[in-house]
Amino acid sequence: MTLEAIDVRHAYGDETVFDGVSLSVDPGEVVAIIGPSGVGKSTLLRLLALFDAPDGGEITYDDTPIWQLSEKRRLEYRRRVGMVFQEASLFDASVRRNAEYGLRVRQSWTDRLRHEVADLVGKSNGTGQALEALETVGLREQATQDAASLSGGEAQRVAFARALAYDPEVLLLDEPTSDLDPRNTAMIEDAVMEARDRDIGIVIATHDMHQAERIADRVGVLLGNEIIELGATERVFDDPNDERTRKFIDGELIY
Amino acid sequence: MLTPLVVDFPFEWNYIRSIIYVSLYVSLTAVALSTLFSLPIALFVGFKDFRGKTLVTSIINTGMGFPSVVVGLVVLFAVSNQGPLGSFDLVFTTEAMIMSQFVLAAPVITGVSLAAVSSVEQNVRDAAYAMGGTKLDVAFVTIKEARYGIATAVLAGFGRAISEVGSVLIVGGNIASSDGTSVTRTITTAIQLEARQGRFETAMLLGAVLVVLVLLVNAIVVRLGSDDGGYR
Ligand SMILES: Nc1ncnc2c1ncn2[C@@H]1O[C@H](COP(=O)(O)OP(=O)(O)O)[C@@H](O)[C@H]1O
Ligand SMILES: [Mg+2]
Numbered sequence: 512m513t514l515e516a517i518d519v520r521h522a523y524g525d526e527t528v529f530d531g532v533s534l535s536v537d538p539g540e541v542v543a544i545i546g547p548s549g550v551g552k553s554t555l556l557r558l559l560a561l562f563d564a565p566d567g568g569e570i571t572y573d574d575t576p577i578w579q580l581s582e583k584r585r586l587e588y589r590r591r592v593g594m595v596f597q598e599a600s601l602f603d604a605s606v607r608r609n610a611e612y613g614l615r616v617r618q619s620w621t622d623r624l625r626h627e628v629a630d631l632v633g634k635s636n637g638t639g640q641a642l643e644a645l646e647t648v649g650l651r652e653q654a655t656q657d658a659a660s661l662s663g664g665e666a667q668r669v670a671f672a673r674a675l676a677y678d679p680e681v682l683l684l685d686e687p688t689s690d691l692d693p694r695n696t697a698m699i700e701d702a703v704m705e706a707r708d709r710d711i712g713i714v715i716a717t718h719d720m721h722q723a724e725r726i727a728d729r730v731g732v733l734l735g736n737e738i739i740e741l742g743a744t745e746r747v748f749d750d751p752n753d754e755r756t757r758k759f760i761d762g763e764l765i766y
Numbered sequence: 767m768l769t770p771l772v773v774d775f776p777f778e779w780n781y782i783r784s785i786i787y788v789s790l791y792v793s794l795t796a797v798a799l800s801t802l803f804s805l806p807i808a809l810f811v812g813f814k815d816f817r818g819k820t821l822v823t824s825i826i827n828t829g830m831g832f833p834s835v836v837v838g839l840v841v842l843f844a845v846s847n848q849g850p851l852g853s854f855d856l857v858f859t860t861e862a863m864i865m866s867q868f869v870l871a872a873p874v875i876t877g878v879s880l881a882a883v884s885s886v887e888q889n890v891r892d893a894a895y896a897m898g899g900t901k902l903d904v905a906f907v908t909i910k911e912a913r914y915g916i917a918t919a920v921l922a923g924f925g926r927a928i929s930e931v932g933s934v935l936i937v938g939g940n941i942a943s944s945d946g947t948s949v950t951r952t953i954t955t956a957i958q959l960e961a962r963q964g965r966f967e968t969a970m971l972l973g974a975v976l977v978v979l980v981l982l983v984n985a986i987v988v989r990l991g992s993d994d995g996g997y998r
Pocket of ligand 2: 553685
């Protein structure tokens with residue numbers, strides 16, 4: 512159950528974002544990717560989420576090269592991965608329906624239709640897994656509320672819960688707390704720790720060095736157009752191999 | 767002396783009911799078919815980049831204001847003996863009327879739906895995909911997010927179809943059967959006939975029905991526009 516980027520390169524048009532980047536995540540570990548804004552953290556996460564094919568190199572899951580598979584087979588792998596974005600991007604529906612979405616798309620069309628009808632006539636009382644996931648982020652009580660009525664922090668916690676609800680093996684978090692206050696940030700971080708304890712592999716992009724230090728087992732530093740440093744969190748922070756890492760951590764590198 | 771008065775009594779309910787029925791049957795069918803046709807196009811044009819996209823967009827925009835008599839003329843030619851659909855015998859039938867109203871409503875529904883689906887944020891579509899949705903699932907999410915705009919589009923298409931005269935007059939022929947019920951006579955074509963023949967009461971009544979229908983549709987559009995809630 513290892514998701515791996517091997518020597519990947521990605522470009523938008525002629526603009527190469529990074530080249531020769533390798534990164535893997537195992538079950539039950541938290542890997543942080545730190546680096547300045549615009550360096551390609553989101554791009555790397557999208558590759559790991561099997562959204563986009565890399566322009567070079569390979570993305571593998573359990574040693575299977577994903578982009579050599581048919582779209583149908585790739586979907587099976589894609590469904591073992593969850594992703595949370597910087598903006599909550601909730602659907603215009605109730606909190607519960609948001610949390611259930613991942614479970615719904617995995618059901619047969621007849622089951623989905625049945626649930627859809629049950630929801631319309633108000634006869635559905637929710638899926639256990641979705642409610643459990645909401646519990647994890649402390650929002651089970653808000654299940655029947657409109658997603659649009661939530662605060663920014665609550666919305667992001669729902670976004671986290673809905674990625675957790677279908678029990679992914681890997682979670683990719685793209686600066687999930689960068690718009691949040693300390694309290695909501697702490698709640699998301701607690702939920703990340705809980706997910707790790709359930710043996711989910713987590714990759715989190717962040718520009719918050721302290722967050723990486725708090726929650727990550729390993730840290731990768733993306734700078735220029737490569738990963739200049741990758742290792743155990745303590746080692747990277749206390750004894751970086753690359754001078755630029757030290758400067759970045761100390762805030763001397765301004766971008 | 768009394769007999770003509772009774773015959774001329776303005777409100778012949780069977781006649782009026784059959785006209786309303788034909789109108790609703792033709793316009794609702796045309797709008798339902800247009801919607802099925804237009805939504806995939808709106809999604810495709812809204813989210814795919816392809817060559818000729820600006821051309822397609824301007825065809826849609828032109829179509830929204832296309833004169834209905836011209837549409838009627840083209841459809842009449844298509845179903846006439848010389849036309850490509852001549853063998854189906856569709857001249858002066860409700861099927862031909864549905865075809866011409868389909869052509870009139872489809873650009874309106876496509877154009878308004880296109881604006882609605884284009885306003886759905888890419889973030890939200892990405893979220894559906896990230897949770898394991900297929901491209902079809904993402905399309906459904908987009909439709910759901912744009913549901914009020916799409917409903918407005920459908921109602922606008924219905925408004926155009928139910929109130930146009932030109933094309934249904936040409937392809938339908940404004941026919942009533944010998945028992946005095948409508949075959950291809952709609953509210954609009956009946957109004958012009960009744961008015962021309964001086965039967966103003968019937969014309970007025972049908973006019974009132976049409977206005978009520980259109981007002982009703984507008985009221986629903988306004989309601990939808992102010993509704994911002996999702997369902998539980
Ligand atoms: N869809 C896109 N099209 C073109 N350029 C993009 C796109 N997404 C990102 N970029 C560019 O790629 C670079 C990396 O972006 P991103 O991965 O979002 O960085 P980060 O998440 O680290 O801030 C930036 O220069 C950005 O402008
Ligand atoms: Mg980013």
